[in-house]
Amino acid sequence: MTTIYVITPTYARATQKADLIRLSQTLQHITDVHWIVVEDANATSKLVTNVLKRSKLLYTQLSIRTPAFLLRQKKEPKWKKPRGVAQRNRALLWLRENIQLKKSNGVVYFADDDNTYDKDLFNKFRNTKRVSVWPVGLVGGLRFEGPRCNNGKITGWRVVFDPNRPFPFDMAGFAINLELILENYQAHFSSSVAPGYLESSLLSSLVQDKTQLETITPNCREILVWHTTTARAHLNREPYVKAAKTLEDDKVEV
């Protein structure tokens, strides 16, 4: 069986544990998954370790802090600074240092912690030969964004934002054969590219153009992943509970 390496960048915020618990429970439906979780932090955290341990999944916990020049400045719009670049690259490095070429079959997938994944997606992309692609729901200002195809050949893209990008699709919309990652040891996400070119920066080192991409369903029209976002939690009343707060309250992991 081919192992699916699921790479998840994550960072500390109020909803982090909830999001990771939810993703872990989706992954628990999949066989032969190796979950690589990379924290945006100087060191790994107990909170994330607890989620990983309780998941009973095969996992690797890593951490790397986003370098200062890549942090979003105040008032800078979200799309200016892509998130998770250093973390995803850290996971690629881990694969290259720990998995031996030709000794194991694998496919690599980048799964953010607050997206929504239909469990059927994973087995559909498990047999990816090079790079496979599929549509993603609720992304790019569209109901769905992704490949148009005919008899398994990709003919174009349903996309509005910059359709001339080499690979105009979302992080959640492709999987890569592990060998391709290990053979092309220099391939990585570039942090200096224009907005929307992050996926292209990695894939341009792995495949030449859309003729080398594979589909996972006959018509490329089944939505099995959605780019959902968890709204920020407002903890504005926490100061008011202080009077009645016990010491134990601070120890409760949320």
Add this chain to the structure above:
Amino acid sequence: MTTIYVITPTYARATQKADLIRLSQTLQHITDVHWIVVEDANATSKLVTNVLKRSKLLYTQLSIRTPAFLLRQKKEPKWKKPRGVAQRNRALLWLRENIQLKKSNGVVYFADDDNTYDKDLFNKFRNTKRVSVWPVGLVGGLRFEGPRCNNGKITGWRVVFDPNRPFPFDMAGFAINLELILENYQAHFSSSVAPGYLESSLLSSLVQDKTQLETITPNCREILVWHTTTARAHLNREPYVKAAKTLEDDKVEV
């Protein structure tokens, strides 16, 4: 084994399918679940039917439209009009019409479609004798809100908003023994109560005060459910894809 009747009110919006898929995949980890999904609509929808069928769960699909006087007016704040009241009451009616008293053991839980549930929660409340309660994460402006307890006896509440409510806790923080619902055939959520009193309006008909409530963990301090919210999806670029849009695009269920 006791059946858990999970009651989920839902309504049409861009993220509905993603949210329902995610909840269905959590429930798939639980044995003896009967999922009652109630749509805020005049008739049941194919989209929801598809999610229910694919879930392989035992389910009941219902629909009832929120009456006009309960709809939130433009510019009216969210907390003014509680959501899902008619839908949850519709599910209670279904239970009373379809499940025979004394013939089956059950426990009833209200689970919104975008909250986050740790799968361990369900087996912890399965043996509820009357009404059991536990803390909920990320609600009421707090890291967590819920009972304080000592040796399984509830001593008070960690809550800031109106702590004098009869039952000052969130919809996700309690479960009810099925018999109690069936015996008290008039018990229901009242749509005319002040904000924050919805839970109390039902529970006041079922239990007298906090001495009749049960705990599900020794110290009431394990967070197994979070009041998360899925951010609204922005589909503002959909009009721009019109030119290139095929007829099939409209048929794609997202």
